[in-house]
Amino acid sequence: MQTTKQIIEKSGIAFGTSGARGLVVYFTPEVCAAFTVAFVESIKPHFRFDTIALAIDNRPSSYSMAQAITAALAGINIQSEYHGVVPTPALAYYAMQQKLPCIMVTGSHIPFDRNGLKFYRPDGEITKDDEEAILNVDVALPAFSPLTELALLSGAQEAYIERNVNLFNKNTLSGKRIGIYEHSSAGRDIYRKIFEALGAEVISLGRSDEFIPIDTEAVSEEDKERARKWVAKYQLDVLFSTDGDGDRPLLTDEQGEWLRGDILGLLCSKALSIEALVVPVSCNTAIEKSNSFKHVERTKIGSPYVIAEFEQLAKRFNFVAGFEANGGFLLASDILVNGHRLKALPTRDAVLPVISVLAESESIINRVNKLPKRFTASDRVTNFPKVKSQQLLSDIKANPKSLLQSLGLTQDIVGINETDGLRITFVDDVVVHLRPSGNAPELRCYVEAHDQDSALSLLESTLLSIKSLFCES
Structure with a gap:
């Protein structure tokens, strides 16, 4: 009989920036069961529970994975609650209130031929240490029953709606x-209910029966143009959307231009009077330059790294939060909003930052224009194996001036930050950040400059140079 560790090691599945990810064909029932049993065993010494909550996104493969997880839990005498297709933060919030662990079946924004698992302890999203604990569990995988249909519960959906509406x-x-670009988002049937309960007129747009991998950090030109046309055609105040599992938001301004996720996070944090922030190193430096916060901590990219800093900051500040360049907002402490206590939700959320920004009377455009003039752009080179990305970064570190000149980056360097990949600051205060993706064979590139045209131009030229020099024709 194989052990959980043996099965996981041979599976081809690995933990990335948030959750375990891999090709759908790797997520066999045995692999799903092995991860499930290993997760349960890893948290047993720390929590008492006999039930685990479970939900999925709209990927074609997600339901069968949930069936395998449920069967594995039954095999070790753990009950399961299946909440169907809901956003990840909805499941996480419900489970925290019930003091239950939970598992979300989702590949987030990556293509539909891949999927993933996100794990939550009763007190919130797991850390990198928890991931290691899961990988190191080495117990026999018990036999589990054939897959059966799952009974659907509505508690997670209801709790999430109530959380946002009651504020x-x-x-x-x-x-x-408000237009909602629904596509295949896990929250597409929930967002209308929230916005309408707060008085908005809602227009549903772009619903799809096929899974669409929306990446909020690399919005396609098609989706940019689609947003502008929809805002104009339907006379929308804003257009809202999310990634596949509803933990990364997209929001336009009044002219239909998508906000960068870190700018949305900055506006939200100001609106909620957050004192201390934790953000990944890839986020816009307008956060610090705005002088809106008592403290800003920078981390590696990935929600577990952001969450790992919360405990120490909570000892020094009353209101602590974090967000990522993808827009996902993490609330580390309870706060007061309009006299209501909003409970902490230390995992990415897409709805709170949007409502917080829309609740203010001043236009989004005006608020963005008041921020320091720092503009970012990001994209990635696909089909770029991680080993090739790491070699490129190693070569740049060994000979930065020569390698960067080959990429068309000729300015003098004033600093290189190696927190996560290479974040290079040039003498003109332009930033180019190269980093291997944690979820897929991709090289991510982030650029920051004094105006949007310069950021976009530099991003395009850098990616073209990388493709020309390091990708096979």
């Missing part, structure tokens, strides 16, 4: 026309 009065969004 504000019923007229908070009155008079606003």
Whole structure:
């Protein structure tokens, strides 16, 4: 009989920036069961529980993976609660309130031929130490029964709607026309209910029966143009969307231009009067330059790294939060909003930052224009194996001036940050950040400059140079 560790090591599945990810064909019932049993065994010494909550995204493979997880739990005498297709933060919030662990079946924003598992302890999202603990569990995989249909519960959906609606009065969004680009988002049936309960008129757009991998850090030109046309055609105040599992938001301004996720996070943090922030190193430096926060901590990219800093900051500050360049907002401490206590939710959330920004009367465009003039752009080179990315970064570190000149980056370097990949600051305060993706064979590139055109131009030229020099024709 194989052990959980043996099965996982041979599976081809690995933990990335948030959760275990891999090709769908790797997520066999045995692999799903091995991860499930290993997760249970890893947290047993720390928590008492007999039930685990479970939900999925809209990927074609997600339901069968949930069936395998449920069967594995039954095989070790753990009950399961299946909440169907809901956003990851909805499942996480419900489970925290019930003091239950939970498992979300989702590949987030990556293509539909891949999928993943996100694990939550009763007190929130697991850390990198927890990931190691899961990988090191080495117990026999018990036999589990054939896969059966799952009974659907609604508790996670209801709790998430209530969390967001109860913060504000019923007229908070009155008079606003909000478009929802639904595509295949796990929250597409929930967002309308939230916005309408707050008084908005909602227009549903772009619903798809096929899974669409929306990446909020690399929005396609097609989706940019689609947003502009929809805002104009339907006379929308804003257009809202999310990635596949609803933990990364997309919000346009009044002209249909998508906000960068870190700019949305910055506006939200100001609106909620957050004192201390934790953000990944890839986020816009307008966060510090705005002088809006008592402390800003920078980490490696990935929600587990952001979460790992919360405990220490909570000892020094009352209101602590974090967000990522993808827009996902993590609330580390309970805060007061309109006289209501909002409970902490230390995992990425897409709805709170949007409602917090829309609840303010000043236009989004005006608020963005008041921020320090720092503009970012990001994209990636696909089909770029991690070993090739690491070799490129190693070569740049060994001979930065020569290698960067080959990429068309000729300015003098004033600093190189190696927190996660290579984040290079040039003498003109332009930033180029290269980093291997943690979820897929991709090389990510982030650029920051004094104006949007310069950021986009530099991003395009850098990626073209990388493809020309390091990718096979």
